């Protein structure tokens with residue numbers, strides 16, 4: 212294979228209903244974006260338990276440009292994308308979801324925008340179709356919260372639908388963190404970044420693979436990975452708690468000397484509840500960070516790759 216001008220990285224988890232259609236629309240747009248055909252489409256099977264791997268295997272037999280990265284188990288979207296990024300050989304790399312929520316037809320637009328000299332062109336959603344009000348409002352709230360917390364700020368209403376230069380991809384591949392929040396990592400890398408606004412379509416078929424618990428985990432990874440403000444929050448809360456405690460002491464002393472003393476157990480109960488809540492919360496925050504240090508200290512490989520099929524032939528097993 213000669214030079215690869217564009218790599219596509221698409222994570223797939225139980226997407227048997229959408230992959231064929233996704234592949235069809237994606238390869239058309241790739242040809243529009245790179246008419247010479249010097250592109251590769253990397254599909255990462257994130258431990259699917261349906262027929263996704265078989266469908267992908269068939270694609271590799273019929274199309275040399277399909278690269279199939281088969282992970283040992285489900286690692287989640289962010290790690291699946293990371294495993295794909297490690298295999299990408301292109302001068303530019305496009306991250307895209309396999310469920311057709313990110314329209315592949317925008318590829319030529321992304322490429323043109325990057326020609327203006329940008330390092331990153333990120334898709335910014337101006338609308339989201341076919342998602343629940345809960346998903347939309349929790350996402351909107353979260354993006355705004357995150358962009359205030361993190362430094363440098365992460366642009367609001369962006370997902371991982373984006374085009375990156377080789378330089379940015381290599382930088383990403385050099386970042387060893389196991390709890391990955393790719394859009395935050397890209398913001399951290401910096402360079403010349405610009406949005407490309409688009410309307411987020413609804414899923415072509417199937418259901419969201421981002422369960423509530425996966426969303427919450429991503430949110431925690433984002434906050435703890437990109438901000439130490441929660442650590443300071445713990446200190447601020449303990450200061451506030453001290454102030455409350457001091458004024459309670461003053462109140463008890465004054466009422467003891469000048470009024471009817473308040474019945475002891477009520478205030479005691481309240482104080483105990485309030486303080487144990489605060490303490491538990493702070494311990495919880497510490498736990499979030501310590502847990503991540505623990506995982507990172509183990510220095511495990513991010514994922515384990517069972518097989519890579521490129522240009523129709525299977526290459527090594529290995530870690531990424």
Ligand code: UDP
Pocket residue numbers: 221222223224225226257285286287288291307308309310312418419420421
């Ligand atoms: N995905 C994955 N591993 C997971 C969950 C999701 O590789 O554990 C993939 C999924 O197949 C899709 C993309 O990540 O291509 C985005 O997931 P999904 O559409 O379910 O999330 P949503 O768009 O609802 O946030």
Ligand code: MG
Pocket residue numbers: 308310312414419
């Ligand atoms: Mg989706």
